[in-house]
Amino acid sequence: MARIVMKFGGTSVANIERIRAVSAFVRREIDAGHGVAVVVSAMAGETNRLIGLCADAGPPAPTLDARYIEHDTVVAAGEQISSGLLALVMQNLGYRARSWQGWQIPLKTSINHGEARISEISDSAIGEAMDGGEIAIVSGFQGIAPTGRISTLGRGGSDTSAVALAAAIGAARCDIYTDVDGVYTTDPRLSKQARRIAKISYEEMLEMASVGAKVLQTRSVEIAMAYKTPIRVLSSFDPPDAPGPGTTICDEDDIVEQNIVTAVTPDFNEASVTVLAVPDEPGRAARIFTRLAEAAINIDMIVQSASREHGFANISFTTKEDYLERALEVLNSDKEAIGFSSLQSDRNVTKVSVIGLGMKTHAGVAGTMFQTLADKGINIQNISTSEIKISVLINSDAAEYAVRALHDAYGLGSPAKPADENA
Ligand code: ASP
Ligand code: MG
Numbered sequence: 355m356a357r358i359v360m361k362f363g364g365t366s367v368a369n370i371e372r373i374r375a376v377s378a379f380v381r382r383e384i385d386a387g388h389g390v391a392v393v394v395s396a397m398a399g400e401t402n403r404l405i406g407l408c409a410d411a412g413p414p415a416p417t418l419d420a421r422y423i424e425h426d427t428v429v430a431a432g433e434q435i436s437s438g439l440l441a442l443v444m445q446n447l448g449y450r451a452r453s454w455q456g457w458q459i460p461l462k463t464s465i466n467h468g469e470a471r472i473s474e475i476s477d478s479a480i481g482e483a484m485d486g487g488e489i490a491i492v493s494g495f496q497g498i499a500p501t502g503r504i505s506t507l508g509r510g511g512s513d514t515s516a517v518a519l520a521a522a523i524g525a526a527r528c529d530i531y532t533d534v535d536g537v538y539t540t541d542p543r544l545s546k547q548a549r550r551i552a553k554i555s556y557e558e559m560l561e562m563a564s565v566g567a568k569v570l571q572t573r574s575v576e577i578a579m580a581y582k583t584p585i586r587v588l589s590s591f592d593p594p595d596a597p598g599p600g601t602t603i604c605d606e607d608d609i610v611e612q613n614i615v616t617a618v619t620p621d622f623n624e625a626s627v628t629v630l631a632v633p634d635e636p637g638r639a640a641r642i643f644t645r646l647a648e649a650a651i652n653i654d655m656i657v658q659s660a661s662r663e664h665g666f667a668n669i670s671f672t673t674k675e676d677y678l679e680r681a682l683e684v685l686n687s688d689k690e691a692i693g694f695s696s697l698q699s700d701r702n703v704t705k706v707s708v709i710g711l712g713m714k715t716h717a718g719v720a721g722t723m724f725q726t727l728a729d730k731g732i733n734i735q736n737i738s739t740s741e742i743k744i745s746v747l748i749n750s751d752a753a754e755y756a757v758r759a760l761h762d763a764y765g766l767g768s769p770a771k772p773a774d775e776n777a
Pocket of ligand 1: 364494510512
């Protein structure tokens with residue numbers, strides 16, 4: 355009997371009707387003879403509602419303190435409700451099922467509440483229950499900190515709960531059910547040409563998740579890659595007796611047909627900051643980025659350019675929009691020591707990334723990207739690269755246009771449909 359993990363996101367458990375649909379997907383795997391653990395998110399909108407209640411009660415402190423711990427106590431409740439409801443529905447259908455909260459497994463985490471990392475998952479109790487024929491219905495997103503308090507894994511953390519559980523119980527695969535039927539070459543809302551990717555490597559999926567493709571939490575892909583757990587992304591809105599093929603996320607060696615570029619991914623949640631006229635001498639950049647790091651502000655693209663004034667440089671970087679105000683405050687509070695003249699910031703910027711394993715071996719991918727944008731008259735503000743990704747920062751007003759143009763330029767569009775299919 356193979357063990358498998360099935361994970362259902364918020365829209366898949368949005369109400370009792372949707373939870374009944376989930377039970378049909380679970381039944382299918384049970385009938386196929388698998389031992390099943392189901393990981394659930396909170397019902398759609400519930401985590402936001404709970405975070406709102408915490409905010410009404412008093413904003414959580416940015417550092418670890420009592421209020422942040424209680425914040426986790428509150429927001430983890432969303433998953434507790436869905437796991438209990440799905441267990442009830444399965445029991446009413448005559449199955450043996452029980453809910454598991456993070457602390458009951460236990461799924462142990464680090465102490466950083468709100469963004470805790472999984473440190474250990476015990477497979478003994480849950481594995482025994484599964485081997486005894488019981489369906490394990492697990493609350494995603496939550497665990498237990500070394501202090502014994504409830505912790506949460508960061509937004510989208512149920513994906514990570516599911517993949518880590520799959521690795522811990524030696525599951526043959528982890529199926530992530532969501533409201534889209536797979537991972538796409540680009541956001542289908544931006545381009546009608548977007549098409550479902552049948553197979554994608556862990557590495558590419560990791561880059562996509564880290565630049566803001568919302569399908570999977572980045573950490574979940576890291577874990578899948580480390581433990582070689584195959585993931586499938588499937589739609590819980592497909593009929594349970596005939597689900598679509600979805601997208602398989604696997605080792606690059608298991609992908610026969612490899613494109614040079616696999617996806618074009620925009621990230622609208624970027625903001626840029628330029629620190630103007632910083633003295634061009636050792637230690638200034640270090641000071642800027644150390645201050646930002648101390649304030650737990652994540653930085654992405656960094657560019658330094660010589661300023662018109664001799665002996666000075668301008669340093670630009672990007673960060674998430676949510677961090678922008680804090681970044682400006684932190685830098686302004688250290689203005690004397692850094693020695694800059696002023697700060698400029700811009701929220702109206704988007705990072706567009708092209709991602710593909712083929713870049714390792716093929717030249718010209720960057721050239722095509724820059725030429726395509728130049729032909730469309732789109733100005734590039736920043737550039738950054740990794741081995742399998744090139745990102746540019748552009749004005750948000752041009753972002754959709756740029757995504758479509760790049761998607762075309764790398765030939766990612768769907769083959770033209772026959773005329774009658776469009777009629
Ligand atoms: N409910 C949590 C969230 O909305 C975790 C998850 O759904 O993955 O972020
Ligand atoms: Mg999610």
